[in-house]
Every structure is written in C-alpha cells, then in structure tokens.
Amino acid sequence: GQNIDQPTEMTATEGAIVQINCTYQTSGFNGLFWYQQHAGEAPTFLSYNVLDGLEEKGRFSSFLSRSKGYSYLLLKELQMKDSASYLCAVRDSNYQLIWGAGTKLIIKP
Amino acid sequence: SQTIHQWPATLVQPVGSPLSLECTVEGTSNPNLYWYRQAAGRGLQLLFYSVGIGQISSEVPQNLSASRPQDRQFILSSKKLLLSDSGFYLCAWSKMGASGANVLTFGAGSRLTVL
Numbered sequence: 001g002q003n004i005d006q007p008t009e010m011t012a013t014e015g016a017i018v019q020i021n022c023t024y025q026t027s028g029f030n031g032l033f034w035y036q037q038h039a040g041e042a043p044t045f046l047s048y049n050v051l052d053g054l055e056e057k058g059r060f061s062s063f064l065s066r067s068k069g070y071s072y073l074l075l076k077e078l079q080m081k082d083s084a085s086y087l088c089a090v091r092d093s094n095y096q097l098i099w100g101a102g103t104k105l106i107i108k109p
Numbered sequence: 110s111q112t113i114h115q116w117p118a119t120l121v122q123p124v125g126s127p128l129s130l131e132c133t134v135e136g137t138s139n140p141n142l143y144w145y146r147q148a149a150g151r152g153l154q155l156l157f158y159s160v161g162i163g164q165i166s167s168e169v170p171q172n173l174s175a176s177r178p179q180d181r182q183f184i185l186s187s188k189k190l191l192l193s194d195s196g197f198y199l200c201a202w203s204k205m206g207a208s209g210a211n212v213l214t215f216g217a218g219s220r221l222t223v224l
Contacts, residue, residue, distance in 0.1 A: 031210065033212070042216060044215070045214070099152035099154075101150055
C-alpha cells in the first residue's frame with residue numbers, strides 16, 4: 001500500500017529552527033508537496049519538489065531525496081504565526097495525491 | 110486572479126437529512142475540481158474529482174455524491190446523512206492536466222456535524 005509518515009506533533013521555540021520530516025512509500029513518484037494549515041482553515045501551498053535537493057523560499061526550505069523516499073521542511077526564525085499543521089503529500093504514478101496526516105507544530109515564546 | 114468560494118462554512122444536520130455543499134471557482138476555465146474530507150489525525154481523503162462538466166470520478170464508496178453542472182461549479186450531496194459523515198469538507202481546484210507543480214488551491218472548508 002501507499003504510505004506517508006510524518007511526526008504527529010512537534011514543539012519549538014520562537015526564533016529557533018525546526019525540521020519536519022516526511023517519509024513516503026508510494027506507487028511511483030511525480031512530485032512532493034508541503035502545505036500549511038492553520039487550525040480550522042484550509043491548507044495553503046508552501047513548496048513543491050520533484051528533483052533531489054533543496055528548494056529555498058524565504059524562511060522556509062524543502063529538501064527531497066527520491067532514493068531515500070524522504071523529504072523535510074525546514075522553518076527558520078520561527079514566529080508565533082508559524083504555529084500550524086504541516087502536511088506532506090506525494091503525487092504517485094497515477095498523478096493522485098497521497099496525503100500524510102500532518103505534523104502539528106507548536107511554537108512557544 | 111483566481112478565487113474559490115465554498116459554502117456553507119458550518120452546518121449542523123440531523124442523521125438522515127440531506128446535504129448540499131457548493132463550490133465555485135472564478136478567474137479560470139476548465140479547472141480540475143476536487144472534494145476532500147479531513148478527519149482529525151488523518152490525511153486528506155479524496156472523495157471526488159472532476160476534469161470537466163458532468164465528469165465525476167469517485168474515490169471512496171459512500172453515501173455521498175458529487176455533480177458538476179457548470180464548468181466552475183462543483184456540488185457535494187447526500188440524500189441521507191450518517192453520523193460518520195461528520196468532518197471538515199474541502200473543495201479544491203487545480204489547472205487542467207497533471208504535469209508540473211499543478212498546485213491545489215483549497216476553499217475555506219465546510220465543517221459538518223451530524224447529530
């Protein structure tokens with residue numbers, strides 16, 4: 001079967017750096033997405049990786065290793081507004097998105 | 110720019126009652142449209158997707174149905190709600206085709222509680 005694993009919850013301190021990991025086992029691979037979802041709201045797109053390596057976008061970076069079935073989202077200079085759930089999703093060989101359950105990130109002052 | 114509208118935002122319905130959630134997209138044509146359900150602690154579950162008017166693909170057998178009467182309108186319905194239908198329903202759109210990033214953009218969501 002297809003599977004996406006992420007930690008359920010993480011805690012970090014304002015101003016610090018946090019890395020949220022995502023491992024996947026899917027039928028084929030056509031890209032990996034990270035979305036941010038604040039409580040009670042819709043997910044919003046953060047990043048897309050289809051080739052190995054690091055994609056940087058401001059305070060957020062996303063890394064992909066296709067051979068290891070692994071990605072991480074790196075958040076720098078954490079702010080209280082970064083408290084949210086972070087969803088990892090992989091597009092499989094049928095171009096269907098497989099979603100992880102999300103990682104709830106709690107930022108403490 | 111493109112916008113997606115979804116309503117109602119919140120609803121409480123008795124078991125056995127009907128359901129209709131509506132979603133419309135503005136500023137684009139021929140979008141791919143999706144209905145997802147999100148349960149606490151679980152990943153987004155794709156319920157239906159549509160690549161064109163009247164073309165609906167169902168991913169999960171259930172008592173829900175979807176329709177696409179117009180290019181940018183997507184409706185989720187049920188004739189008789191079950192307790193297990195409670196959840197957070199999200200409509201989403203993406204550009205036609207599956208290549209490239211083809212990012213999903215979500216509506217604000219509809220929180221359904223079945224009592």
